[in-house]
Amino acid sequence: MIDTDLNIAKQLYPFQKNTVDSIINELKSNKENYNLLYQLPTGGGKTVIFSELAKRYIETTGKKVLVLTHRIELSIQTAQQLLARKVQNKIINSSVKTLDDQDDYQCFIAMVETLHNRLNENENFVKNVGLVIVDEAHYNSFRKLFQFYKHCNVLGVTATPLSSNKALPLNDHYNNLLVGESILSLIESGYLADGNTYSYDVNLQGLKIGTHGDFTVSSMDYVYGNNFMQEKLVYAYEEIAKGEKTLIFNAGIETSMFVEDTFKKLKYNVRHLDSTFSDRERKKVIDWFRQTPDAILTSVGILTTGFDEPAVKNIILNRATRSLTLYHQMIGRGSRSLPNKKEFNIIDLGNNVRRFGIWQDYINWQDAFRFPDRFLESRISELEDLQFEVDYAFPKKYKSCFNTDKLESFSIADAYYHALDNGIKGKVAIDQSMQNHFEVLCEAAISYEQASELLNMLQDHIEHRLKHYTKCITKSTPNYLKYLVETYNRKLSHKLRVKLDIED
Numbered sequence: 001m002i003d004t005d006l007n008i009a010k011q012l013y014p015f016q017k018n019t020v021d022s023i024i025n026e027l028k029s030n031k032e033n034y035n036l037l038y039q040l041p042t043g044g045g046k047t048v049i050f051s052e053l054a055k056r057y058i059e060t061t062g063k064k065v066l067v068l069t070h071r072i073e074l075s076i077q078t079a080q081q082l083l084a085r086k087v088q089n090k091i092i093n094s095s096v097k098t099l100d101d102q103d104d105y106q107c108f109i110a111m112v113e114t115l116h117n118r119l120n121e122n123e124n125f126v127k128n129v130g131l132v133i134v135d136e137a138h139y140n141s142f143r144k145l146f147q148f149y150k151h152c153n154v155l156g157v158t159a160t161p162l163s164s165n166k167a168l169p170l171n172d173h174y175n176n177l178l179v180g181e182s183i184l185s186l187i188e189s190g191y192l193a194d195g196n197t198y199s200y201d202v203n204l205q206g207l208k209i210g211t212h213g214d215f216t217v218s219s220m221d222y223v224y225g226n227n228f229m230q231e232k233l234v235y236a237y238e239e240i241a242k243g244e245k246t247l248i249f250n251a252g253i254e255t256s257m258f259v260e261d262t263f264k265k266l267k268y269n270v271r272h273l274d275s276t277f278s279d280r281e282r283k284k285v286i287d288w289f290r291q292t293p294d295a296i297l298t299s300v301g302i303l304t305t306g307f308d309e310p311a312v313k314n315i316i317l318n319r320a321t322r323s324l325t326l327y328h329q330m331i332g333r334g335s336r337s338l339p340n341k342k343e344f345n346i347i348d349l350g351n352n353v354r355r356f357g358i359w360q361d362y363i364n365w366q367d368a369f370r371f372p373d374r375f376l377e378s379r380i381s382e383l384e385d386l387q388f389e390v391d392y393a394f395p396k397k398y399k400s401c402f403n404t405d406k407l408e409s410f411s412i413a414d415a416y417y418h419a420l421d422n423g424i425k426g427k428v429a430i431d432q433s434m435q436n437h438f439e440v441l442c443e444a445a446i447s448y449e450q451a452s453e454l455l456n457m458l459q460d461h462i463e464h465r466l467k468h469y470t471k472c473i474t475k476s477t478p479n480y481l482k483y484l485v486e487t488y489n490r491k492l493s494h495k496l497r498v499k500l501d502i503e504d
Helices: 014-028 046-061 072-084 112-121 140-149 183-188 217-224 227-241 253-265 279-291 324-332 352-356 365-370 372-389 396-400 404-408 412-421 428-444 448-457 459-474 478-503
Strands: 035-039 064-069 089-092 107-111 129-135 153-158 176-179 194-199 246-250 270-274 296-300 314-317 343-348
Touching: 014 035, 014 046, 014 153, 014 176, 046 064, 046 072, 046 129, 046 153, 064 072, 064 112, 064 140, 072 089, 072 107, 089 112, 107 112, 112 140, 129 140, 140 153, 176 365, 194 352, 217 253, 227 246, 227 253, 227 314, 227 343, 246 253, 253 270, 253 296, 270 279, 314 324, 324 352, 365 372, 404 428, 412 428, 412 459, 428 448, 428 459, 448 459
Parallel strands: 035 153, 035 176, 064 107, 064 129, 089 107, 129 153, 194 343, 246 296, 246 314, 270 296, 314 343
Antiparallel strands: none
């Protein structure tokens, strides 16, 4: 149901008008099957831009526009903006089984899974589509729909043109990337609030990296769900954000509920929100947050997209992430500018700034789009110290396939340093690692074919181990470092003694 009170067409800023013109011209000068990706920071008004673009496309071509989203909140926001621009549209949700009335509409908005089910039943479920707009295009769930629209233009929009799956780069499906205004330019022009970053150093010992490439929720609940981290969170809040509207992002529900309990005991105005809440419960909490000036909302995986509350003054990252996209999405929730809000605070409790730099830093998005592996690898090098702290987490299903305990018991770093301590070349650690994998696979497999299948399952684990090995050989050994420190102190002490003895 669309709230007609919100159906006020937002006026386009000059840069947004120029963007619409640029996209229209780009699509006109290329073939019908040309796919374009457009990047604009969170808060830059992507929904406003592609709503105006849809209107102009329909007016000039007579063809229909299909907008794809992955969240119902995004679908509703888009429908509101389109209707405000006099574009008759319909949301295709789970209750829409047929489109007998589709001639009455110029534009359709659909959730990915729902539309995919309808198209599998009828490839012509939506007729006369000329342009497909993909919101939050970095998500890979949209790819399965592209096969149905090979003869259409596709426009993907995202704040971070990096695929959520590094094995499926965006340049496989998009011909070109159009880069919009940078975060810094939007701040300088007054379109975004400036972010003041406060980074509190935390010990992430105990975090584990999952097969999806980010830290596991269970390990983050373990690290952040203790009294020490809660005290650090409260300290940071009271030092920087006390009394102001604040969003706290957590990785796990247990941690978020612990945060809520901690702040309630201190008599702060706080509520918890996560994806298990019903639509009605979610609306009630969000309405409370919007209406309460000093509200603290602690959440899990639900407010990174499709949520807009310009009055948010503080963003607290009470979690760590290895996803640049998620990093920007979380911070972007506080970047909306208001007449009385030109700045907001970013409080980092996950060493995220150390990984990605400050939010306003320039990023070469063309490089990220064209050479995603190289782009990500350059950032992984910044993560070496962090990766060396964490363990690899096997998916639960792997435990039934082979002896994960035996694999976890072997440390290539320990093997490397043990070899050096005994006067043996460190490379023997690789041989020992290989023997460990070999024994586990032999115990689990009864044929070469089965062993090969299991070996494929272990590729991420093998890569993780070898990265630890390369970390070892590019840094000094603990004994050598100890020698350097002792020698340095001895020589410095001698120089000071000589100097002071002469003056005496």
